[in-house]
Amino acid sequence: MRLLIITGLSGSGKTIALHTLEDLGYYCIDNLPICLLEAFSNHLVEDPEPIFRHTAVGIDARSQPSHIAKLPEMVAKMREQGIDCEMIFLEAQQETLIKRFSETRRKHPLSDDDHSLDEAIRQEQEVLEPLASTADLRIDTTHTNLHELRDLIRGRVTGGSRQVSLLFESFGFKHGVPRDVDFVFDVRCLPNPHWQTELRPLTGLDGPVANFLESSEESSQMQADLTRFLESWIPRFEADGRSYLTIAIGCTGGQHRSVYITDQLYRHFKQQGRNVLSRHRELS
Known part of the structure; x- marks a missing residue:
């Protein structure tokens, strides 16, 4: 049973990573609240349905900061349960993220009337720091286009070997x-x-x-x-x-x-x- 947790900064390519894994046969769940992750992992252990043999879960900064801080501990517990769990953190430089949001005209999940895009990105970096520092793999997509990111995800997480x-x-x-x-x-x-x-x-x-x-x-x-x-x-x-x-x-x-x-x-x-x-x- 393999569970990949895809997290990181908004605009860094988490959706592309999940779509790539879905194409490779993973059962993907986007924006799962961290408070539901433990119940889901228990289900994987107690009722290991074939559809969940390879699963990827997307998690972003909209979860409560207290829940985010506990995620590394939850990952350790899932490994003790026998789940092959890895956390992948995607990031990019602030200037690149601002440019991407400006080009797509998307709204940052943490921006509002009181917080600019620049402030929202900085806030997100602070909130997600516990995950960035404990991730099994960090991918900086500043200089990576869509096709290169897809190739990186395919090559790094689907090699089929337990070698590094x-x-x-x-x-x-x-x-x-x-x-x-x-x-x-x-x-x-x-x-x-x-x-x-x-x-x-x-x-x-x-x-x-x-x-x-x-x-x-x-x-x-x-x-x-x-x-x-x-x-x-x-x-x-x-x-x-x-x-x-x-x-x-x-x-x-x-x-x-x-x-x-x-x-x-x-x-x-x-x-x-x-x-x-x-x-x-x-x-x-």
Whole structure:
């Protein structure tokens, strides 16, 4: 019996996540009040109907703050009951959320005559902080479009393996460090293909850039050291019960070095039979 709790900030993509899971065969319930979650989980245990074998529940900030604060404790109790329960928290930067609400002309669930959209978003962030800090997986959708979010949800929660799900993500420091990651590695010390005129318009996925970096001793050593580190510590996280790990590799612009190293790590762990995804934030 698997129960996914989809929560997070309004406008961050919770509805898209639920629709994606519904397409994958999950029984989805949107905007379930937290006060009803315990009764529903008891029903799952006492009367495990086949239709509820894979269930996803959407929860937002309209529940009472006291109920929201108790949700992590409820998740722990459901796990003790034998339910494979995970909480996924979706978020985005405030400027992005404001833009999304302005474009769709939707009303924020916490906004009213006394609270502006900006104030409502800040209030929601404060109310949901207990969930953000204890979620099994956090997904920042600031730089993610609808199709990319669907692919992330499919890849991260439906792999079918109880191994930890690995996401290798390249990014550019000049565009900001991803917030929803477990490890950040800086590869700006490697030789930069940007300064080679013929390589500048290419990416780390192109052969000439890969050949340039493969010829560098520093690049080979960086790749080998990161591989050894992750091979040593991923099993420790698995033993601790972790389901998801996100490893971010950053260079200046997110086009050459970080893309190349991310792709090499993805290929290495994919060959080991692990549940692995790769994403190149700035290329998308």
